[in-house]
Amino acid sequence: MTVPSLRCADCGATYADRWRCECGHPLDYESPPLPDGPAPDPAAFDSRAGLWSFGEFLPESPLVTLGEGTTPLVDADEWDAQFKLEYVFPTGSFKDRGATTVSRAAALGVDTLVEDSSGNAGAAIATYAARAGIDAEIYVPASVKDTKLRAIRRAGATPVKTEGPRQATTDACVGAVEAGAGWYASHAWNPAFFAGTATVAYETALQRDWTAPDAVVLPLGHGTLFLGAYRGFRALREAGWIDDLPRLLGAQAAGSAPFVEALHGARAAAGDNDAADGIQIPKPVRRDQILDAIGDTDGDAIAIGRDAVEAELADLHARGFYVEPTCAVAPAALRAYRERGVLTGDEDVVVPLTGSGLKT
Numbered sequence: 431m432t433v434p435s436l437r438c439a440d441c442g443a444t445y446a447d448r449w450r451c452e453c454g455h456p457l458d459y460e461s462p463p464l465p466d467g468p469a470p471d472p473a474a475f476d477s478r479a480g481l482w483s484f485g486e487f488l489p490e491s492p493l494v495t496l497g498e499g500t501t502p503l504v505d506a507d508e509w510d511a512q513f514k515l516e517y518v519f520p521t522g523s524f525k526d527r528g529a530t531t532v533s534r535a536a537a538l539g540v541d542t543l544v545e546d547s548s549g550n551a552g553a554a555i556a557t558y559a560a561r562a563g564i565d566a567e568i569y570v571p572a573s574v575k576d577t578k579l580r581a582i583r584r585a586g587a588t589p590v591k592t593e594g595p596r597q598a599t600t601d602a603c604v605g606a607v608e609a610g611a612g613w614y615a616s617h618a619w620n621p622a623f624f625a626g627t628a629t630v631a632y633e634t635a636l637q638r639d640w641t642a643p644d645a646v647v648l649p650l651g652h653g654t655l656f657l658g659a660y661r662g663f664r665a666l667r668e669a670g671w672i673d674d675l676p677r678l679l680g681a682q683a684a685g686s687a688p689f690v691e692a693l694h695g696a697r698a699a700a701g702d703n704d705a706a707d708g709i710q711i712p713k714p715v716r717r718d719q720i721l722d723a724i725g726d727t728d729g730d731a732i733a734i735g736r737d738a739v740e741a742e743l744a745d746l747h748a749r750g751f752y753v754e755p756t757c758a759v760a761p762a763a764l765r766a767y768r769e770r771g772v773l774t775g776d777e778d779v780v781v782p783l784t785g786s787g788l789k790t
């Protein structure tokens with residue numbers, strides 16, 4: 431089987447496979463696939479294969495799947511937006527889109543996967559590794575929620591707890607990868623993960639008859655979904671299936687908001703939000719790519735505090751959206767963007783709801 435090769439956008443080096451470039455930068459596909467023909471009729475589009483229905487855009491082959499994808503897009507009148515229910519996935523979060531990484535690992539004949547995660551990505555990688563019969567070691571912060579840890583353990587993966595902040599977990603994991611512990615299925619580094627998360631854009635556009643919304647408000651930590659959505663909408667525009675890119679508006683956790691700091695200064699990024707444990711990322715790996723995505727889409731980033739998240743979470747639950755606290759950051763940000771006039775209120779907005787409340 432041919433496994434697509436990787437390239438460093440920074441120095442131009444190419445590799446059959448590697449977790450990062452020798453120069454230290456993240457790698458991406460050397461030639462990401464694009465369909466030739468016109469957009470298929472939305473009414474006739476066969477989405478029974480879930481996200482793999484968009485195989486023309488996906489570099490990897492569907493070797494490992496649990497039928498993930500085609501999540502619902504529903505009206506959320508109280509928010510004057512559409513919600514994409516990304517918590518409706520086999521492991522309860524959008525991270526299953528990135529399980530395309532496990533298909534790459536299977537194509538490469540990998541024995542052991544290694545990943546670091548605050549919970550959702552670890553559960554996704556552990557679960558799809560179980561499906562593939564591949565061993566997995568998942569590095570997690572000692573503060574990880576028991577329910578997320580249980581999902582990792584029950585899938586037969588080995589959780590490795592690390593003390594200290596979230597970054598310490600990544601550092602320990604990278605150390606293990608460098609020491610030969612296994613193949614790094616990182617949701618921050620591995621380009622297969624972003625090829626998978628790009629499918630959120632294909633599905634959203636299809637569900638709207640090949641139109642992009644005016645804006646998408648997304649949680650922004652490592653930018654797994656943010657950058658994936660950007661790449662997906664760009665690929666759709668390049669293929670001629672949509673006309674315009676949506677504005678991509680990030681929602682960060684106050685106190686861990688490096689993009690807000692880069693765009694608006696330290697004061698705008700300050701505060702506290704340990705409720706949003708899934709996106710407390712001080713050093714995002716693909717920082718430059720994400721800043722470019724914000725620039726290219728007339729996007730922005732905003733920091734949301736704990737109180738706003740808790741209030742939003744209560745509203746979401748009361749309206750039937752049973753999501754986890756990190757997920758409430760994006761709808762809370764939608765409110766804040768409108769209050770600040772970044773959004774006027776006339777736009778057509780989509781907000782992905784990223785993780786299930788059943789794991790918290």
Ligand SMILES: [Zn+2]
Binds near residue numbers: 438439441454455
């Ligand atoms: Zn390089």
